Amino acid sequence: MSKAAKAMDVEEPLQPDDGAIEGHREIGDTELKAIAEALIFVADEPISSKLIADVLKLEREAVETAISDLAREYEARNGGLQLREIAGGWQIATRPEHHEQIRAYLKSRPSAKLSLASLETLAVIAYKQPVTVPEILEIRGVQSPSAIKTLLDKRLIVAKGRKETVGRPMMYGTSKDFLIQFGLKDLSELPSIEDFQDLAGGEA
Amino acid sequence: MEDTAQTDNPTPATAEASAEAAPTISVIGAHPEITPDGDSDRLKITLGEFEGPLDLLLYLIRQEQVNIYDIPIARITDEYLHYLNLMQELDLTVAGDFLVMAAQLIELKSRMLLPRDPLAEAEEVLDPRADLVNRLLEHEKFKAASQMLWSRATVEQAVFTRAEIETDSNNPEVAVGLFDLLRVFQEILARHKEEVMMEIEREEVTMAEMIERLRNMVRSAGELNLVAFFERAGSRRGLVVAFLSVLELVRMSEISLVQRETFGEIIARATNPA
Numbered sequence: 001m002s003k004a005a006k007a008m009d010v011e012e013p014l015q016p017d018d019g020a021i022e023g024h025r026e027i028g029d030t031e032l033k034a035i036a037e038a039l040i041f042v043a044d045e046p047i048s049s050k051l052i053a054d055v056l057k058l059e060r061e062a063v064e065t066a067i068s069d070l071a072r073e074y075e076a077r078n079g080g081l082q083l084r085e086i087a088g089g090w091q092i093a094t095r096p097e098h099h100e101q102i103r104a105y106l107k108s109r110p111s112a113k114l115s116l117a118s119l120e121t122l123a124v125i126a127y128k129q130p131v132t133v134p135e136i137l138e139i140r141g142v143q144s145p146s147a148i149k150t151l152l153d154k155r156l157i158v159a160k161g162r163k164e165t166v167g168r169p170m171m172y173g174t175s176k177d178f179l180i181q182f183g184l185k186d187l188s189e190l191p192s193i194e195d196f197q198d199l200a201g202g203e204a
Numbered sequence: 205m206e207d208t209a210q211t212d213n214p215t216p217a218t219a220e221a222s223a224e225a226a227p228t229i230s231v232i233g234a235h236p237e238i239t240p241d242g243d244s245d246r247l248k249i250t251l252g253e254f255e256g257p258l259d260l261l262l263y264l265i266r267q268e269q270v271n272i273y274d275i276p277i278a279r280i281t282d283e284y285l286h287y288l289n290l291m292q293e294l295d296l297t298v299a300g301d302f303l304v305m306a307a308q309l310i311e312l313k314s315r316m317l318l319p320r321d322p323l324a325e326a327e328e329v330l331d332p333r334a335d336l337v338n339r340l341l342e343h344e345k346f347k348a349a350s351q352m353l354w355s356r357a358t359v360e361q362a363v364f365t366r367a368e369i370e371t372d373s374n375n376p377e378v379a380v381g382l383f384d385l386l387r388v389f390q391e392i393l394a395r396h397k398e399e400v401m402m403e404i405e406r407e408e409v410t411m412a413e414m415i416e417r418l419r420n421m422v423r424s425a426g427e428l429n430l431v432a433f434f435e436r437a438g439s440r441r442g443l444v445v446a447f448l449s450v451l452e453l454v455r456m457s458e459i460s461l462v463q464r465e466t467f468g469e470i471i472a473r474a475t476n477p478a
């Protein structure tokens with residue numbers, strides 16, 4: 001009952017506009033920014049500029065310009081929210097510095113982290129993908145069957161087909177969830193593995 | 205955000221690594237020690253978090269303060285075997301991976317003892333340790349990478365997005381089970397019990413009439429709140445007939461029952477709206 005009423009409320013003011021969108025009504029810059037912001041807010045997952053452009057039947061470039069303007073505004077305002085690019089899309093989220101107050105309100109605690117073994121396995125897969133179990137063993141020096149299972153269960157990695165070699169072992173790579181959970185735009189945002197040389201061996 | 209990820213590194217290993225002399229390397233949380241356990245004559249052993257033989261080797265190299273590019277194989281091998289013995293004495297199952305590394309170290313040690321082949325070309329004389337060093341460095345890089353991932357995940361966990369918006373797709377109507385129906389029925393029966401019973405005349409509603417009434421009500425409105433329907437049934441006997449007629453129409457698949465939330469109201473719907 002209440003849901004139906006809610007839907008009606010939303011529909012009514014939109015009705016006169018509907019026809020206009022069909023007829024490619026001109027959307028001004030300010031309005032485009034506002035609409036893009038609304039879509040990013042409503043989207044359950046990071047939403048790509050292409051998807052926004054498709055919904056609005058607009059050029060992708062126009063949408064991208066609007067979003068970068070919007071991102072600058074968010075940055076300048078320095079408020080409680082950030083507009084950020086993650087996993088190939090845009091997302092509105094809180095800033096990490098306010099996590100204590102937010103957790104106090106949500107009554108939530110940081111959830112269980114990955115074990116050291118799972119984390120190491122994930123690091124190898126992230127940098128070497130697509131990679132097989134024997135190749136992971138070579139780098140880690142230990143078997144990691146339970147770590148692979150944990151990572152699959154948490155949807156951080158996905159199977160990427162079989163390698164055409166002896167035994168046709170399964171290859172693994174990271175998933176979109178991996179990008180989201182580690183706050184990455186895409187895989188290229190991972191620091192280069194060679195950068196860890198300094199930490200590892202000192203002067204090479 | 206980038207900055208936070210870099211500086212917000214909670215594990216001490218990295219900090220140590222930068223503070224120490226460059227040639228030595230660090231490994232996460234490895235300080236095995238044996239200490240008396242309270243007043244009893246037992247000993248308590250604390251083992252480091254060695255994920256595998258490479259971790260153990262890195263730890264030993266660091267502890268011995270030797271250059272990773274010039275590992276004194278004989279000394280490190282002895283240390284390594286000593287550690288394995290300790291593990292065995294403690295009845296810890298030593299994983300096969302550790303034994304494989306022990307064998308490789310011993311082989312390496314013997315190759316280091318052999319004199320160089322005087323006939324071999326200069327380029328062919330490779331340091332027999334090169335493979336091991338590369339593996340250790342590679343392993344250490346990935347340990348550092350996993351620490352980086354750890355801190356990234358920690359920062360990400362401090363970032364929140366909005367709560368889920370209620371839509372039709374993420375709030376599917378729950379199919380109703382028989383027990384839900386019984387529960388609703390019982391609630392209404394209980395409510396009736398509380399009322400003062402003043403049955404003046406015995407009303408006789410037959411099953412067929414009740415089915416017809418329910419069918420018409422569902423058809424005309426499209427859907428019908430069962431609570432309202434039961435409430436209108438009047439007497440106790442009427443309620444029983446009403447309940448049975450609901451069951452009958454469901455059995456004949458003329459209506460379906462849906463519930464929008466657990467313990468919510470049950471709605472009867474015509475399956476094929478006439």
